[in-house]
Amino acid sequence: MPSENSLVRFVDIQKSYDGDALVVKNLNLDVAKGEFLTMLGPSGSGKTTCLMMLAGFEPATHGEIFLNEHPINRVPPHKRGIGMVFQNYALFPHMTVAENLAFPLEVRNIDKSEREQRVNRALDMVQLGAFGDRRPAQLSGGQAQRVAVARSLVFDPDLVLMDEPLGALDKNLREQMQYEIKHIHENLGLTVVYVTHDQSEALTMSNRIAVFDDGIIQQCDPPPVLYEEPNNAFVAGFIGENNRFVGKVVEEDGDVVKVEVDNNVGTVIAKKVNVGGIGSRSTLSLRPERVTVNPEPGSLPNIFSGLAEELIYLGDHIRTRFTVLGHDDFIVKIPNSAVHAHLKEGDTVNIGWNAEDCRALDPSD
Amino acid sequence: MSTAPATIDGPLLTADGVPLKASLEKSLRRSKLRALLLVAPPLLFLIFLFVIPIGNMLTRSVDDKLINNVLPQTFEAFEAWDKESEPSEAMFEALYNDLKSAEKTDIGKASVRMNYALPGWRSLVKRTARKIKKMEPPYKEAFVKADDRWLDNTYWLSLGIMKDKRTLGYYWNAIDRTYDFDKNVIHQPDERKVYNLLWWRTILVSILVTIACLILAYPVAYLLATLPMRISNLLMICVLMPFWTSLLVRIVAWMIMLQQNGVVNDTLVAAGIISDDNRLAMMYNFNGTIIVMTQILLPFMILPIYSVMKTIPPSLMKAAQNLGATPTLAFIRVYMPQTIPGIGAGCILVFIVAIGYYITPELVGGKDGRLIGNMVAYHMQRSLNWGLAAAMGTILLGVILLFYWVYDKIIGIDNMKMG
CATH class of the missing domain: 2.40.50.140 (Nucleic acid-binding proteins)
Structure with a gap:
């Protein structure tokens, strides 16, 4: 990937929680604009840590992350303007669906009429137009998932992070949501960094997959290359x-x-x-x-x-x-x-x- | 489809023709019986130690039967009296008959009751009762000879307050009001007004203690809920330790801390913050009550808030920040609203305990730190005016229920989480 095209750049990132062991070892990764990049790996391989560093919830121990060529190590999470879908959706239980979606617009001081318009548009996008007045507790897993996706997109971020967003859904729903997220990605021209441990999910959705193991990216390639031409025994064993x-x-x-x-x-x-x-x-x-x-x-x-x-x-x-x-x-x-x-x-x-x-x-x- | 057991209109029947309802009833009877057995001990406990005493308190607070039983003829004669002329011979005769036939202890109790209506009754009745055996008609002269206050109409008129078997007098007394002789409610004379001040002070102290507990408990609960397990367990022990320590020990510790020559004052003087002759009065007054009650009731606030905070996933705060809220805004808009059930439970718990508090104000409250609870205790133990104590207790109960109702209207009892 040519670097002038890249939206996110990890440069020599290292991360340690306890000062004894490195969770992420010397990570270098470019994510191009409009790309759907999946970080795939077993649990404890460092992929979620990378995502949290990108979102700003964990500081990098060493190295620098660039967003649009600006270093963001010192930018707090709320100023990064990155959308994120959390593992358990993290919907605010005391707000209705519409209030949840309006929250990012409200803190950005967007006026009320436009707020409503954008909330409705986002709800329509995930086919939940009639659910604005419900509370998150009244939604099914799939609906909550869609609201979480809509909320991460409602303030028009360039970059959306997804941390195992489909982990809690049953198989059929998960496959359906995979296509929906893929279509949203294509229609809006978003850049998505997606974390999962499910290889079939990664193969279905991604432009490129970065396979993590032991804090190192073992291989980062489009799905067909990854499957057909694994570079090492771990990738060959992990994919397919x-x-x-x-x-x-x-x-x-x-x-x-x-x-x-x-x-x-x-x-x-x-x-x-x-x-x-x-x-x-x-x-x-x-x-x-x-x-x-x-x-x-x-x-x-x-x-x-x-x-x-x-x-x-x-x-x-x-x-x-x-x-x-x-x-x-x-x-x-x-x-x-x-x-x-x-x-x-x-x-x-x-x-x-x-x-x-x-x-x-x-x-x- | 085999033989359809039920017609469209008739009741549903089981396969052997028994109505379905009866069959269901029968099959559930055993489990219902078992449930009843399981619930029986606490139910009996509740009835004997809660419902009956409270019912007793409620009846006592309005009960005025004793005096009517001791002086039945007197009240009859009183009814016949025109309330203006001198008391008649018939009235004295009735009183004589009543006093003669009544038990001595009952006369004593009745005289105490009469004294509440009009001070002086007790000594008057006692002195008269002592001479009652030697009395001969005409009784009016005999009575007046025993004590010339019998000619004073006010004593006779005050009987009007006591003539009914039920009275609200104790309630009126509890809020510094009383009956005049025609049973109109009037203010107590200024020198006998004590309770209203105490009521307001009790409510003020309860509210202040609740607010102080909330302010102190919230950050502690937050730390307890968010710190790593090892540290938060230690902190939890620090919170519970005072809880496990005897109330008296804690109060004495506070006495050592807060008195005029206590640790706090000594430190402040030594640090040069206050001068030696300007030592702070933190004990045996209003401040002492507030400080010590806050410390004692703090765990009641911390625990419900903590238990609610524990259930809030940390990802919500992250999500709020990710969506563009500063950490402060995220805390106010996302975290705090979710702790309201805990805040509500903690506040109502602390308030209810505080409003009936008695031992702490008794020991550290001094003169202006006394609360209504101390008055209840005083009337239970010293003055033995149980009717008044019961009326005060009932009012306390009413105030608590009122706050509970307000809470239900504002926050909703369903939202309360006790932990």
Whole structure:
């Protein structure tokens, strides 16, 4: 991202709460104008801390955050003009929905007629036009969520932060809200920084996803890149399902490596992504949908025999667990179509995959 | 659909033809009985130790039966009297008969009651009663011989105040009013006016103590609710410690602190803030009552406010600031309104306890720090004017209910959170 386009810039941000451990380690991140950036990671990975630093509720221990190229480390939260949707909505229980929405306009001294107009517009945007007089306690979870979104947008901020906003909703509602938030983002041209630990939510909504682990951004890329081309074993494991083998590089030829899987069960040809030279250890990562069952002999560089251990019927595909190369947790997704021979548990078949679908990554722990 | 058990108009029946209502009743009877058993002990406790005593207090405050039972004939003769001429022989005879037939202790009690209506009655009745055995008709002369005040019509006229079996006299007394002989309500003479001042002072003290408690408690409760657990637990112990200490010990501690040669005055003199002959009078007066009562009642304010604050999610303050409110504005617009149920509960608790307070004003109040509670105690224990004490108690109860009603109108009892 070219930096003149960026709305938010984290420069060398470090954060410690207790002076002993760093929660965020040397964070550098640009968020472009109009971008939907998701911070994804397991709990305790530092993503919420980053969001709180951006909102101004936590001071950065080191480094500087820029908003529109202005350093904001010393700007108090109420002067940052950043919208935020909190985890539990944080609606004011003693005010009606309309009063909640009018609050940010009121403290900005916007006169009453315009206030009403903008409140109504925001309510209409989230399809809650008739709910202005209700109290937050009288709303369902989804409605409260929408009010929270509307309130964060009603004062027209350039940047909106969302801290796991859909965590409390049930699955159907969550998916529906994902689309709604995405559409609002597109329609208003907002910049959104979104925090979640739910990878499918991140994949659905984002322009870019920053995967956090251990206070470090492991990879920051658009969803397809992140899924197809994970840079390291953590990202490969965290986003989507993957089969992994651990072994040692024995041969190297351009961007192709041969890795001997531990316990001498075989050698796999893989794409060199994030691994040292010959002799270094590596984790191989392979998506379940990239595996072919019963390939033509010689058509694929990697063909091994596998023992079907377990078949789970999932309608559109059959999830099959094989024992391959001594690993009994090798998952293959077999499309449910007439051309595929139907396997039975206990069958032994050949399975194979391409070298470029199998990524040789750093050795994970 | 099998055989439909009920017609459209008839009552719903269960499968075996019993009306549904009866069947439901039967199935719930056991659980209702159990609930009743569980609630019985507190209910009995409430009836015996709350409802009956209060009922007794209410009846006592208007009761005037005793005198009517002791002097029935006298009151009859009194009714026949024209209230202007000299008391007649018939009246004296009636009085003689009454005094002769009455128990001695009843005469004593009656004379005390009569003394409330008109001072002097007690000695008059006592002196007369002592000689009653030797009296012979004509009784008028015998009575006048025993005490010549019997010729004074005022004593006889004052019987008019006592002739009914129910009286509001104690209530009027409690607010510095009394009956004249025709049962009109009049002001007490100035030298006998004491209670109105005490009523106003009691309400003033209660309000001042409530306000002082609120001002002191709010920040403490806020700290308790927001500090990290380890520190807030320590603070909570500091709040509760005085609560666990004997009331008397605390009051004595305050005496040591606040008296003329107490710690506070000594410190101020030593620091040169006040001169030695200008020591502050903080004890045995109005100030002492306020200071000590505030300290004693403070936990009653802190705890309800704290319990409400504890339930306010910290994210609300963050949200308010994020939406553009300064921390102060966020506190006033978002935090404070949500603590109102706690403030209301704390205020009403402190006010109700304060308005009936007795021991603290007794010990540190001195002359101008006494409250109505002390008067109730005085009439219960010293003057034995239980009717007046009961009337005062009833008025206190009424004032509390009045404030409770006002509170309900303004804030709503449903919003109250005791913690």
